[in-house]
Each structure stands twice: as C-alpha cells, then as structure tokens.
Amino acid sequence: MTALLDMLGCRYPIIHGPVGAMNSSKLVAAICEAGAFGMLAMGFMSDLQEAKRLVKEVQKLTDKPFGANLSIMNPVNQNILEILADAGVKAVTTSAGSPRHIYPQIHALGMTGMHVVLSFPHAVKAIDAGVDGLVVSGLESGGLRSTGPESTTMVLVPLVVDHVNVPVVAAGGIADSRGYRAALALGAQGVQVGTRFIASEESPAPTEWKNAILNCGDGETSLLPLGNLNIRVIVNPKLREKMDSPDVDLTQEYNLINAPQAWNSGDFDLFPAGAGQVSALIKEIKPVKAIIEEIVSEGR
Ligand SMILES: Cc1cc2nc3c(=O)[nH]c(=O)nc-3n(C[C@H](O)[C@H](O)[C@H](O)COP(=O)(O)O)c2cc1C
Structure with missing residues (x-):
C-alpha cells in the first residue's frame, strides 16, 4: 500500500476534485462506493448546519471514507474542521492560499491534509508549512489558476516529486486510464479528477x-x-x-x-x-463506477 492510500483509506488513488460550491452527497457516495475518494466541496461553505447535513447525508449513503476540500480564505474553516473530525473524516485537501496556519489545526484534530499547489515554489512553501501531501495541478486543469507563468502537469509533477518526500497527487488533464498511468509514471501516487466527474451520470451539473x-x-x-x-x-x-x-x-x-x-x-x-x-477527451456521460473502472484498467 502507498502512503497516499494509507492516508485516504480507499481502494484506488483517485481523488474527486472539488468544483466550486457544487455539492452532491449522491456523487460523493457513488465515487466512494466505486473505490475512489469522494470529496465534499467546503471551500465556499459558510452555513455550518448545511456542512453537517451534507456530511450526514454522505454517511447515510456509504460507509466508505470520504474527505472535504477547504479554501484557506474561508473564515469558518476551524468550525468545518471540527464538524469533519467529529464525523470521523480523516483526510482533507486545502486550496487557494498559504497553508501555514491551517495545518496545525488539521493535525490537532487528528486529521491529515494535502495542499493544492499550482507551481514549484508553492510546493516548496507548502512542505515548509507541514502539509502531509501535495495535489500538484498543471495548467491544463479546470478551476482557478494564477496569472503568472504556469507549467503543464507533465512538467510540474516530476519537478515536485523530485524535491519532496510526501505523497504527490497529479491534477489536470486526467480523465482516463492513459492519463492515470502517465501520472503514476511521472512519480505521482495518485490523481485528482475534476472535469471527468462533472460529466458523470451522478453529477448534479445541469x-x-x-x-x-x-x-x-x-x-x-x-x-x-x-x-x-x-x-x-x-x-x-x-x-x-x-x-x-x-x-x-x-x-x-x-x-x-x-x-x-x-x-x-x-x-x-x-x-x-x-x-x-x-474536456476534449470526454465524449460520453457515464456512471462514476464505469469512469473509475476504466481509469484503473490496463486500458487502451
Ligand atoms: C469548474 C471547476 C471548478 C473548480 N473549483 C475548485 C475549487 O473550488 N477548489 C479546488 O481546490 N479545486 C477546484 N477545481 C479543480 C478540481 O478540483 C481539479 O483539481 C481539477 O479539475 C483537475 O483537473 P481536470 O479538470 O483536468 O480534471 C475546479 C475545477 C473545475 C473544472
């Protein structure tokens, strides 16, 4: 077992990439039931009752482990972390800001965390801040990007892997078994998948x-x-x-x-x-189980 799988507690090293404020307990649970790591998107969450309700709802649908993403800028992160810890959530990811202050809070609650980084200098800073892993996101990725020069997943992942000794998860450009195997070949222990899950049957996207x-x-x-x-x-x-x-x-x-x-x-x-x-590689809406099975298959 890799350090990443040990941290996540799931079968396959595939993390469900959070998408803005879009949450569906059904999607998270389906991803967990298919062996990957479903994530609640708590980055923009201000309503703590809603946070509790979502966590409970996922737990009604699956007994498998799941996580949540927090945005560093959210002022209610400490409350959200407590809700997650009380519910038995063991791993979170953090995005959009310096991880320096939040990691002591994450560790004090007995959880581990992986920080999302978009560049090599940010990866180095995150390691100094005591993160337990890195989600390394190349410029082809969906979501927010910086305005500075950025590298592709193909370049950024091995660059970071060579300089850190925590698990690295590759994000950006991965939707099938070819991308998954390429990410592992680059030295990542797993992948984070965003766009492919938006275009899944269980996704709440219109x-x-x-x-x-x-x-x-x-x-x-x-x-x-x-x-x-x-x-x-x-x-x-x-x-x-x-x-x-x-x-x-x-x-x-x-x-x-x-x-x-x-x-x-x-x-x-x-x-x-x-x-x-x-998106250019995605040609069909499929159930998440089929997507995940194809990603981990020997492939084409
Ligand atoms: C529409 C959209 C919104 C996103 N919002 C967030 C977010 O709020 N927080 C975050 O950490 N990542 C966010 N992401 C990034 C995803 O979690 C994931 O890392 C990324 O989509 C991976 O690249 P891919 O789209 O090529 O699979 C978003 C991605 C998309 C497509």
Whole structure:
C-alpha cells in the first residue's frame, strides 16, 4: 500500500476534485462506493448546519471514507474542521492560499491534509508549512489558476516529486486510464479528477454544462482573466466575440460571483462553463463506477 492510500483509506488513488460550491452527497457516495475518494466541496461553505447535513447525508449513503476540500480564505474553516473530525473524516485537501496556519489545526484534530499547489515554489512553501501531501495541478486543469507563468502537469509533477518526500497527487488533464498511468509514471501516487466527474451520470451539473464538456474540442477552453486570478472555461460564442474584440476588458465583463448561478442553470452567457482542457477527451456521460473502472484498467 502507498502512503497516499494509507492516508485516504480507499481502494484506488483517485481523488474527486472539488468544483466550486457544487455539492452532491449522491456523487460523493457513488465515487466512494466505486473505490475512489469522494470529496465534499467546503471551500465556499459558510452555513455550518448545511456542512453537517451534507456530511450526514454522505454517511447515510456509504460507509466508505470520504474527505472535504477547504479554501484557506474561508473564515469558518476551524468550525468545518471540527464538524469533519467529529464525523470521523480523516483526510482533507486545502486550496487557494498559504497553508501555514491551517495545518496545525488539521493535525490537532487528528486529521491529515494535502495542499493544492499550482507551481514549484508553492510546493516548496507548502512542505515548509507541514502539509502531509501535495495535489500538484498543471495548467491544463479546470478551476482557478494564477496569472503568472504556469507549467503543464507533465512538467510540474516530476519537478515536485523530485524535491519532496510526501505523497504527490497529479491534477489536470486526467480523465482516463492513459492519463492515470502517465501520472503514476511521472512519480505521482495518485490523481485528482475534476472535469471527468462533472460529466458523470451522478453529477448534479445541469445537462447544458455536461453537454458543453462533451462538445468541447481541442483548444476550446481558455483562461478567463478575473483580475488577480484566472479561471479555465469553455469558450462559447459570446466569450469568443469578446475575446476577439480588442476594446473589451474581460475582467469587466465577467464576475466570478455569478459562476455558481450560471453553472447551476446552464446560463453560460452570464459566466462561461468551467472545465479543463481534458474536456476534449470526454465524449460520453457515464456512471462514476464505469469512469473509475476504466481509469484503473490496463486500458487502451
Ligand atoms: C469548474 C471547476 C471548478 C473548480 N473549483 C475548485 C475549487 O473550488 N477548489 C479546488 O481546490 N479545486 C477546484 N477545481 C479543480 C478540481 O478540483 C481539479 O483539481 C481539477 O479539475 C483537475 O483537473 P481536470 O479538470 O483536468 O480534471 C475546479 C475545477 C473545475 C473544472
């Protein structure tokens, strides 16, 4: 058994990548039942009763271990960590900020944590802060990105693996057995999968979002600037028109605050659909069990 599997307590080293504020106990439980590590997205959670309810709901549907993702900036992280620890959750991931202060809290509650990093310098800093593992996310990934220069998963994962002695999980660009095996060959002990699970049968994403992923071809995602951050989105006609227009400042056109409403309703003129470059490889909506079985199979 690898250190990662020991930490997660599941069968396969596949972590369900959190997606904004989108939560579905059914999806988390289905991922756990299929042998991977389901995750609640607690990064934007402010309602502690809702946090408790989600944890309970997952536990009604599965007795397998699951985790949660926290965003460093969330002021109620300590309360969320206590709810998770009380419920017996053993592992969390943390994103978007310096992990320095939260790791003593995670460890004091008897949990372990892996920090999501987008660059080599951030990986080094996270190790200094005492993280138990790293989720190393290359630039092809879905989700928030930095505005600085970034490397692909193919480059960033081995770079980090060579310099740390905690488990590394590769994130970004992985949707099938080829990506999974490539990540392991790069030295990662596991993978984090985001976009592929959005386009799953159990995902609560609206059909419009799932279809946008299925219809997304090579080169049809882009980094949308949000000021001090970027987010990877699927380019739609409205966004294409704005991108092609030299006078338009995209940071004034789209506000991240509208993303949950847009993504829940499929209104991608309000805010474009979030997804990774790997969308180009996703051609079918499948149950998570089939997705996970294909990922860990000997493959094509
Ligand atoms: C629409 C979208 C929203 C995301 N939101 C978050 C988030 O809130 N916190 C986080 O740590 N990662 C977030 N991610 C990143 C995923 O958890 C995961 O690491 C990433 O999707 C992996 O790359 P892939 O999309 O190529 O599978 C998001 C990804 C997507 C596609």
